[in-house]
Amino acid sequence: MSAASPTLNTAPEAADDNVMLKLLNVESAYGPIKAIRGVSLQVRQGEIATVLGSNGAGKTTILKTISGIIDPRKGSIEFKGQSITAQDPAFIVQRGLMHVPEGREVFPLLSIRDNLLMGAYTRNDRDGVARDMEAVYNYFPILRERAAQDAGLLSGGQQQMLAISRALMASPDLILLDEPSLGLSPKLTKEIFEIVVRINRERGTTILLVEQNANMALNASDYGYVLENGRIVMEDTCARLREKEDIKEFYLGMKEEGVRADRRWKKKKTWR
């Protein structure tokens, strides 16, 4: 069995120069309610990693804890070899980590261009900003077309594009992407994911993606973690995750044919 399912050991001594982001035993809570109960994970440079989980599993809390919006109760977070545990969000952004929040959160009364410039707020290399602006417009031509309009007038999908672009404008090493598919049509979701993968491949930007749309996330990502009730229950390469029984049944909605045509009862999760 150990041969069939090799698992990555996330022990700290397994030092990997490639690791860009490392969480060790992170616990975060909202008042008395523990949202994540000890999460250890790592994201390697240049990869797209994903955290899958249902509503309330603690996915967003992980991202908020990484970007400094919430301070963890316990545990440590390391980014590019330095601790960013409980640091000020602004400091973390300057270190090269951008957070694309759930539900876009663009500035509705600013123009698209100004929104993008807000992303570049911490930079002072005008040439670079101009170059990145051009790059962003190439990824999402619609933003160029409507550059002068207020961001609030954009559709949901376009706002998502803008939010991702705004993050890119900081020229980050790592982007935390919180549910880009939220409220989008399947077609738009697919487009956004394609561009996310392109950004990763072309610019080498590392991405930590949190998603409920397991199918999309598993196809786009290299490595995946499954989060349940604030704890990671499974991790593997996405190619292998897609083959796991429990992932098929509970995340991809694929069921084996039973003796009867349909089945109401659920299998129990075993996470192996």
Place this chain on the structure above:
Amino acid sequence: MSQLWDTSGIAPQKSIVMAGETIPAIFWNAVAARGPNVWMRQKDFGIWRSWTWNETAQAVREIGHGLMALGFEARHTSSILSNTNIEWVLCDLAVLSAGGVSNGIYPTDAAEQVHYLCEDSGTRVLFVENDEQLDKALAVRDTLPLLQKIVVFDMDGLRDFHDPMVISLKQLQDLGREHAQQHPDMLMHRTAACKPEDLAILVYTSGTTGKPKGGMHSHHGLVYTVRGYNTLIARDERDECMCFLPLCHIAERMGGEFFSMYTGAKLNFVENPETVPENVREIAPTVFTAVPRVWEKFYSGVMIALKEAGGLQQAVYGWSIGVGQQVADLVLAQKPVPASLKLRFHVARLLALNNVRKMIGIHRARFLVTGAAPISPDLVRWYLALGLPMLEVWGMTETCGAATGVPADRIKPGSIGPAADYNEMRLDPVTSEILVRGPNVFMGYLNLPEKTAETIDADGWLHTGDVGVVDEEGFFRITDRMKDIIITAGGKNITPSELENELKFSPYVTDAVVIGDKRPYLTVIIMIDQENVEKYAQDNDVPFSNYASLTHSTEVQELIQAEVDRVNKKFARVEQIKKFWLLDTQLSAEDEELTPTMKLKRKLVEKKYTPQIEAMYR
């Protein structure tokens, strides 16, 4: 309220409380005597619903007649594949009332096992809980020529499913009502025709070794034993019991269903195995029988809550439990408890211990009963310190459940107590195997006369397979299982269960299998307690993601090594465990490695993990 130092309030009674020489005879007598009283409770959409004896009788009558309408004859077998619920009891009593043989199947069994048990028992009617269990039956029914009907309790999700072989329990009851009109006395005739020596129930051993064997119990054996239980453990009509262990296991079938039927104690069914703690708190049972695993869970729940409590609360608990332990120590040493200590204990109860009991749901409990697996003496002492006598019973399928029991006024942690009044017990002079004789000993294994002859000798002594010792007071202690004795390459006889039990007393170890037959030294395969080890890892900043990485982490390896070292200290050098391997897959009762009672199957584990075992000898 009973006190540790005065257990007269929980002394069992010796008289027969309900007449009847067969199980259905007792049931129908009990219905006549207790008609409008409540017997059972089960939650229905979140509200506890009561079943009186009369309501129960009505349902049993309908199901019994329904079975006869299907052509179910006396001595035919019916099996029940369901979690523990009221329908289980209704169908069981209906089958027995119709003169049939009733067999239970674990709801966690896979389709192949269901097939084996139905085939071996010659099942004609199979009761299944819901669509999940139905699927198992449908998958194997083509190769079960005797099977006539499958009856489903819960039809949710089956509205559009139609099959001539499958009917709902409601349809069966409708059939029964019609049948009862045409043949009003037939069920009572069947019950009356039922003889004490007739086969009543089959209880399949969970089988840590080989295929399950069907233990046969006659009505006489069951009735005799249930009366015996009443002389061993106090229970009466005022008592509230929980019913949550699998009913196909002898412990809940006898100690829950039949014992309560006999005494009139109320049975409260849990919603499902996951809601046991909540349901216990809601009911607050007055007598409570459970397995060590449950007692351990309650204990670790309290410990976890305590860790998160404030300093004052911890201090108050510490003082209170200390007082409780002083009382417990004196009671265990059979010394009088001084009045000042009694007073302090009273304060301790008011300050903390009553709240701890309330948190678990045992604040009304007169006493606790533990059995079916060895329990840590320290755990028994902890419950004693809360002011609750914990009585250990020992027995097996073949002895119809309990054959020994610790008396309330002489608790000896680590001992299983003296032989119950209703059976004889002795040690085999050569092997020290515990032997039991009495009417409670089973009739034998179904279809396995040679196995039966191996188990019950010519003089009627049952060879239990447990090796033990007995002290001057007649109290027995189990030291090992016969079959499991290991002879190392050095020629040393080792009793693995002694080591395994010591390991299992660790909060971090759920089960262990010691290896070493014909090997230079001993090794062990350990299944960790996921919850407690995860907690340990999180408290000590041990990073882990999934179960496998948890078991592989250095710190967890060291933690278990410390547990192994602790156990090793108690044994001679040649009996010490040199290496261990942690099972890195999370197992559930559905897995072949575990019995339905969550014990590791030695033979299977040894075979399946041969490479890992070999690695420990390299």
